Amino acid sequence: MPERFREDDFHAFIRSHASALGPHVLQGPGDDLAVMDFHGHALLMGVDQVIEGVHFLPGTAPEAIGRKAVTRNISDVAAMACRPVATLASCVLPMDVSPAFAQRLVDAVRRTAQQFNAPLVGGDTALHRSQGPLTLSVTVLAEPLSPTRPPVLRSTAKADDRLFVTGLLGGSLRPDGSGRHLDFEPRVDEAEALATTLGESLHAMMDLSDGLAQDAARMALASGLQAVIDAAALPCSPGCGWRNAMGDGEDYELLLAVGGGRAVPSHVGRGRTPTRAIGLMRAMPKPDAPRVICMLNDIEIAVEHLGRFNDGQVDGA
Protein backbone atom coordinates (compact mmCIF):
# COMPACT_ATOMS: atom_id res chain seq x y z
CA MET A 1 0.00 0.00 0.00
CA PRO A 2 1.17 3.59 -0.62
CA GLU A 3 2.11 5.74 2.40
CA ARG A 4 -0.92 7.92 1.71
CA PHE A 5 -3.97 6.84 -0.23
CA ARG A 6 -4.41 9.52 -2.87
CA GLU A 7 -6.76 10.24 -5.75
CA ASP A 8 -4.42 8.55 -8.23
CA ASP A 9 -4.31 5.46 -5.98
CA PHE A 10 -8.11 5.38 -5.83
CA HIS A 11 -8.35 5.60 -9.62
CA ALA A 12 -5.74 2.86 -10.05
CA PHE A 13 -7.74 0.68 -7.67
CA ILE A 14 -10.92 1.18 -9.72
CA ARG A 15 -9.03 0.45 -12.94
CA SER A 16 -7.70 -2.76 -11.38
CA HIS A 17 -11.32 -3.91 -11.42
CA ALA A 18 -11.90 -2.64 -14.97
CA SER A 19 -13.83 -5.74 -16.00
CA ALA A 20 -16.56 -4.67 -13.56
CA LEU A 21 -17.04 -1.33 -15.32
CA GLY A 22 -19.07 -2.85 -18.15
CA PRO A 23 -19.52 -1.81 -21.77
CA HIS A 24 -21.21 1.55 -21.06
CA VAL A 25 -18.09 3.11 -19.51
CA LEU A 26 -16.30 4.88 -22.36
CA GLN A 27 -13.74 6.60 -20.15
CA GLY A 28 -13.11 5.31 -16.64
CA PRO A 29 -11.33 7.04 -13.77
CA GLY A 30 -8.24 9.12 -14.37
CA ASP A 31 -9.49 11.92 -16.59
CA ASP A 32 -11.26 15.05 -15.36
CA LEU A 33 -14.64 13.34 -15.72
CA ALA A 34 -15.80 9.80 -16.43
CA VAL A 35 -17.65 9.29 -19.72
CA MET A 36 -20.61 6.93 -20.04
CA ASP A 37 -22.56 5.78 -23.08
CA PHE A 38 -26.13 6.61 -22.13
CA HIS A 39 -28.46 5.21 -24.78
CA GLY A 40 -26.16 6.31 -27.57
CA HIS A 41 -25.26 9.67 -26.04
CA ALA A 42 -22.16 10.55 -24.05
CA LEU A 43 -22.90 11.45 -20.43
CA LEU A 44 -20.05 12.78 -18.31
CA MET A 45 -19.90 12.76 -14.54
CA GLY A 46 -17.53 13.70 -11.78
CA VAL A 47 -17.43 14.36 -8.05
CA ASP A 48 -15.21 16.56 -5.93
CA GLN A 49 -15.40 17.92 -2.41
CA VAL A 50 -14.20 20.85 -0.34
CA ILE A 51 -13.20 20.30 3.28
CA GLU A 52 -12.72 22.89 6.02
CA GLY A 53 -9.03 23.16 6.85
CA VAL A 54 -8.03 21.63 3.51
CA HIS A 55 -9.70 23.57 0.71
CA PHE A 56 -10.80 26.57 2.77
CA LEU A 57 -9.96 27.84 6.23
CA PRO A 58 -12.33 28.14 9.21
CA GLY A 59 -14.12 31.47 9.10
CA THR A 60 -14.60 31.44 5.31
CA ALA A 61 -18.01 32.81 4.31
CA PRO A 62 -20.54 30.09 3.37
CA GLU A 63 -21.12 31.87 0.06
CA ALA A 64 -17.45 31.36 -0.88
CA ILE A 65 -17.44 27.72 0.28
CA GLY A 66 -20.56 26.83 -1.69
CA ARG A 67 -19.28 28.60 -4.77
CA LYS A 68 -15.91 26.85 -4.74
CA ALA A 69 -17.50 23.43 -4.25
CA VAL A 70 -19.43 23.95 -7.48
CA THR A 71 -16.85 25.81 -9.56
CA ARG A 72 -14.08 23.25 -9.08
CA ASN A 73 -16.45 20.67 -10.55
CA ILE A 74 -17.46 23.01 -13.38
CA SER A 75 -13.73 23.46 -14.07
CA ASP A 76 -13.53 19.71 -14.72
CA VAL A 77 -16.34 20.08 -17.26
CA ALA A 78 -14.38 22.85 -18.98
CA ALA A 79 -11.30 20.62 -18.95
CA MET A 80 -13.09 18.19 -21.29
CA ALA A 81 -14.60 20.93 -23.47
CA CYS A 82 -18.10 19.93 -22.46
CA ARG A 83 -21.25 21.60 -21.17
CA PRO A 84 -22.52 21.23 -17.58
CA VAL A 85 -26.04 19.83 -17.25
CA ALA A 86 -26.87 19.29 -13.56
CA THR A 87 -25.38 19.09 -10.09
CA LEU A 88 -26.07 17.29 -6.82
CA ALA A 89 -24.61 18.21 -3.45
CA SER A 90 -23.97 16.36 -0.21
CA CYS A 91 -22.70 18.08 2.92
CA VAL A 92 -21.58 16.99 6.37
CA LEU A 93 -22.04 19.97 8.67
CA PRO A 94 -20.30 20.75 11.99
CA MET A 95 -22.38 19.70 14.98
CA ASP A 96 -22.82 23.30 16.12
CA VAL A 97 -23.62 24.83 12.72
CA SER A 98 -26.45 27.33 12.71
CA PRO A 99 -29.44 26.80 10.39
CA ALA A 100 -28.77 30.25 8.93
CA PHE A 101 -25.19 29.29 7.98
CA ALA A 102 -26.37 26.03 6.43
CA GLN A 103 -29.04 27.87 4.47
CA ARG A 104 -26.53 30.37 3.12
CA LEU A 105 -24.23 27.49 2.16
CA VAL A 106 -26.79 25.50 0.18
CA ASP A 107 -28.15 28.67 -1.40
CA ALA A 108 -24.63 29.49 -2.63
CA VAL A 109 -24.42 26.00 -4.14
CA ARG A 110 -27.78 26.43 -5.83
CA ARG A 111 -27.06 29.90 -7.20
CA THR A 112 -23.59 29.01 -8.48
CA ALA A 113 -24.84 25.83 -10.15
CA GLN A 114 -27.62 27.80 -11.79
CA GLN A 115 -25.13 30.39 -13.00
CA PHE A 116 -23.38 27.67 -15.00
CA ASN A 117 -26.62 26.16 -16.30
CA ALA A 118 -26.16 23.08 -14.13
CA PRO A 119 -29.20 23.28 -11.83
CA LEU A 120 -28.97 21.67 -8.41
CA VAL A 121 -31.31 18.70 -8.74
CA GLY A 122 -30.79 16.92 -5.44
CA GLY A 123 -28.67 16.46 -2.36
CA ASP A 124 -28.36 15.40 1.23
CA THR A 125 -27.13 16.80 4.54
CA ALA A 126 -25.87 15.21 7.75
CA LEU A 127 -24.52 16.57 11.04
CA HIS A 128 -21.31 15.45 12.72
CA ARG A 129 -22.00 13.75 16.08
CA SER A 130 -18.73 15.15 17.43
CA GLN A 131 -16.33 17.88 16.37
CA GLY A 132 -15.63 17.52 12.66
CA PRO A 133 -14.97 19.76 9.67
CA LEU A 134 -17.54 21.01 7.21
CA THR A 135 -17.33 18.81 4.12
CA LEU A 136 -19.25 19.62 0.97
CA SER A 137 -19.22 17.22 -1.97
CA VAL A 138 -20.65 18.14 -5.37
CA THR A 139 -21.40 15.78 -8.25
CA VAL A 140 -21.61 17.23 -11.73
CA LEU A 141 -23.22 15.81 -14.87
CA ALA A 142 -22.25 17.12 -18.29
CA GLU A 143 -22.68 16.51 -22.02
CA PRO A 144 -20.55 17.10 -25.12
CA LEU A 145 -20.92 20.45 -26.88
CA SER A 146 -22.43 18.63 -29.87
CA PRO A 147 -22.64 15.06 -31.22
CA THR A 148 -19.72 15.79 -33.53
CA ARG A 149 -17.47 17.21 -30.80
CA PRO A 150 -16.55 14.44 -28.38
CA PRO A 151 -15.01 15.20 -24.98
CA VAL A 152 -11.35 16.25 -25.11
CA LEU A 153 -9.31 13.81 -23.03
CA ARG A 154 -5.98 14.31 -21.28
CA SER A 155 -4.59 11.02 -22.59
CA THR A 156 -4.50 11.89 -26.29
CA ALA A 157 -1.62 14.37 -26.51
CA LYS A 158 0.90 13.54 -29.25
CA ALA A 159 4.65 13.99 -29.60
CA ASP A 160 5.54 17.49 -30.86
CA ASP A 161 2.25 18.99 -29.63
CA ARG A 162 2.72 22.47 -28.26
CA LEU A 163 1.49 23.12 -24.73
CA PHE A 164 -0.55 26.18 -23.81
CA VAL A 165 -2.20 27.47 -20.65
CA THR A 166 -4.94 29.99 -20.12
CA GLY A 167 -4.73 32.84 -17.63
CA LEU A 168 -2.10 33.33 -14.92
CA LEU A 169 -0.53 30.71 -12.66
CA GLY A 170 0.58 30.77 -9.03
CA GLY A 171 -0.45 32.50 -5.83
CA SER A 172 -4.08 31.39 -5.94
CA LEU A 173 -4.19 30.24 -2.32
CA ARG A 174 -2.70 32.81 0.07
CA PRO A 175 -1.37 31.72 3.48
CA ASP A 176 -4.36 33.34 5.20
CA GLY A 177 -6.74 31.23 3.10
CA SER A 178 -7.87 34.06 0.83
CA GLY A 179 -7.16 34.36 -2.87
CA ARG A 180 -8.35 33.47 -6.33
CA HIS A 181 -9.05 29.84 -5.36
CA LEU A 182 -12.30 31.04 -3.78
CA ASP A 183 -13.65 33.11 -6.66
CA PHE A 184 -11.98 31.85 -9.87
CA GLU A 185 -14.04 31.64 -13.05
CA PRO A 186 -14.15 28.12 -14.48
CA ARG A 187 -12.96 28.27 -18.09
CA VAL A 188 -16.09 26.77 -19.66
CA ASP A 189 -16.50 29.53 -22.19
CA GLU A 190 -12.80 29.53 -23.05
CA ALA A 191 -12.81 25.75 -23.49
CA GLU A 192 -15.73 25.93 -25.91
CA ALA A 193 -14.00 28.69 -27.88
CA LEU A 194 -10.77 26.68 -28.04
CA ALA A 195 -12.56 23.49 -29.08
CA THR A 196 -14.45 25.38 -31.79
CA THR A 197 -11.40 27.21 -33.10
CA LEU A 198 -8.89 24.37 -32.94
CA GLY A 199 -11.14 21.45 -33.85
CA GLU A 200 -9.22 18.19 -34.08
CA SER A 201 -5.92 20.02 -33.52
CA LEU A 202 -6.92 20.30 -29.85
CA HIS A 203 -5.42 16.93 -28.99
CA ALA A 204 -5.67 16.98 -25.18
CA MET A 205 -6.82 19.22 -22.35
CA MET A 206 -7.17 19.24 -18.57
CA ASP A 207 -7.60 21.79 -15.81
CA LEU A 208 -4.83 22.77 -13.41
CA SER A 209 -5.72 22.08 -9.79
CA ASP A 210 -2.60 20.58 -8.22
CA GLY A 211 0.03 22.76 -9.88
CA LEU A 212 1.42 22.63 -13.41
CA ALA A 213 4.29 20.33 -12.42
CA GLN A 214 1.90 17.66 -11.16
CA ASP A 215 -0.81 18.14 -13.74
CA ALA A 216 1.44 18.33 -16.81
CA ALA A 217 3.06 15.13 -15.55
CA ARG A 218 -0.38 13.53 -15.40
CA MET A 219 -1.17 14.54 -18.98
CA ALA A 220 2.24 13.30 -20.12
CA LEU A 221 1.86 9.99 -18.26
CA ALA A 222 -1.66 9.43 -19.59
CA SER A 223 -0.42 10.14 -23.13
CA GLY A 224 2.83 8.14 -22.81
CA LEU A 225 4.97 11.24 -23.35
CA GLN A 226 7.25 13.75 -21.60
CA ALA A 227 6.23 17.39 -21.09
CA VAL A 228 8.95 20.02 -21.50
CA ILE A 229 8.06 23.36 -19.92
CA ASP A 230 9.89 26.65 -20.61
CA ALA A 231 10.12 28.39 -17.22
CA ALA A 232 10.63 31.80 -18.82
CA ALA A 233 7.40 31.44 -20.79
CA LEU A 234 5.16 30.78 -17.79
CA PRO A 235 2.43 33.40 -17.26
CA CYS A 236 2.96 34.09 -13.57
CA SER A 237 0.50 35.91 -11.35
CA PRO A 238 1.72 39.25 -9.94
CA GLY A 239 4.32 38.63 -7.25
CA CYS A 240 4.87 35.04 -8.34
CA GLY A 241 7.78 33.31 -10.04
CA TRP A 242 8.05 30.16 -12.11
CA ARG A 243 8.22 27.93 -9.00
CA ASN A 244 4.85 29.30 -7.86
CA ALA A 245 3.42 28.76 -11.33
CA MET A 246 4.68 25.16 -11.33
CA GLY A 247 3.78 24.24 -7.78
CA ASP A 248 1.22 26.40 -6.01
CA GLY A 249 -1.85 24.75 -7.51
CA GLU A 250 -5.50 25.78 -7.24
CA ASP A 251 -5.19 27.75 -10.51
CA TYR A 252 -8.18 26.16 -12.28
CA GLU A 253 -6.78 27.25 -15.63
CA LEU A 254 -6.65 25.03 -18.72
CA LEU A 255 -3.61 23.12 -19.99
CA LEU A 256 -3.93 22.14 -23.64
CA ALA A 257 -1.87 20.18 -26.13
CA VAL A 258 -2.24 21.45 -29.70
CA GLY A 259 -0.94 19.70 -32.77
CA GLY A 260 -0.27 20.44 -36.40
CA GLY A 261 1.27 23.87 -35.96
CA ARG A 262 -2.25 25.21 -35.58
CA ALA A 263 -2.40 28.87 -34.47
CA VAL A 264 -3.91 29.36 -31.02
CA PRO A 265 -5.72 32.65 -30.42
CA SER A 266 -3.89 34.94 -28.01
CA HIS A 267 -7.16 35.58 -26.17
CA VAL A 268 -10.24 33.37 -25.94
CA GLY A 269 -13.82 33.50 -24.74
CA ARG A 270 -16.11 36.32 -23.82
CA GLY A 271 -13.68 37.38 -21.09
CA ARG A 272 -10.79 37.59 -23.60
CA THR A 273 -8.74 35.31 -21.36
CA PRO A 274 -5.09 35.21 -22.50
CA THR A 275 -3.41 32.01 -23.68
CA ARG A 276 0.33 31.38 -23.54
CA ALA A 277 2.60 28.81 -25.20
CA ILE A 278 4.66 27.21 -22.42
CA GLY A 279 6.34 24.18 -23.92
CA LEU A 280 5.81 20.96 -25.83
CA MET A 281 5.23 17.25 -25.57
CA ARG A 282 7.89 14.85 -26.79
CA ALA A 283 8.58 11.15 -26.78
CA MET A 284 10.13 9.84 -23.56
CA PRO A 285 13.93 10.04 -24.07
CA LYS A 286 14.30 6.89 -21.95
CA PRO A 287 11.80 4.76 -20.05
CA ASP A 288 12.67 6.07 -16.58
CA ALA A 289 12.87 9.76 -17.55
CA PRO A 290 10.71 12.19 -15.57
CA ARG A 291 7.29 12.89 -17.05
CA VAL A 292 7.81 16.63 -16.82
CA ILE A 293 10.96 18.72 -17.01
CA CYS A 294 11.38 22.48 -16.80
CA MET A 295 13.97 24.39 -18.84
CA LEU A 296 15.50 27.58 -17.41
CA ASN A 297 18.39 29.25 -19.29
CA ASP A 298 19.02 26.00 -21.19
CA ILE A 299 19.36 24.12 -17.91
CA GLU A 300 17.05 21.23 -17.17
CA ILE A 301 15.44 21.57 -13.74
CA ALA A 302 13.69 18.75 -11.91
CA VAL A 303 10.24 19.87 -10.84
CA GLU A 304 8.55 16.64 -9.88
CA HIS A 305 8.86 17.60 -6.22
CA LEU A 306 6.75 20.71 -6.81
CA GLY A 307 2.98 20.69 -6.57
CA ARG A 308 0.33 20.41 -3.94
CA PHE A 309 0.91 16.72 -3.27
CA ASN A 310 4.60 17.05 -2.59
CA ASP A 311 5.41 20.37 -0.97
CA GLY A 312 3.83 19.90 2.43
CA GLN A 313 0.89 22.17 1.71
CA VAL A 314 -2.71 21.23 2.10
CA ASP A 315 -3.71 18.16 0.19
CA GLY A 316 -6.56 16.94 -1.89
CA ALA A 317 -7.29 19.21 -4.88
Ligand SMILES: [Mg+2]
Ligand atom coordinates in the same frame (compact mmCIF):
# COMPACT_ATOMS: atom_id res chain seq x y z
MG1 LIG B 1 -9.48 18.37 -13.09
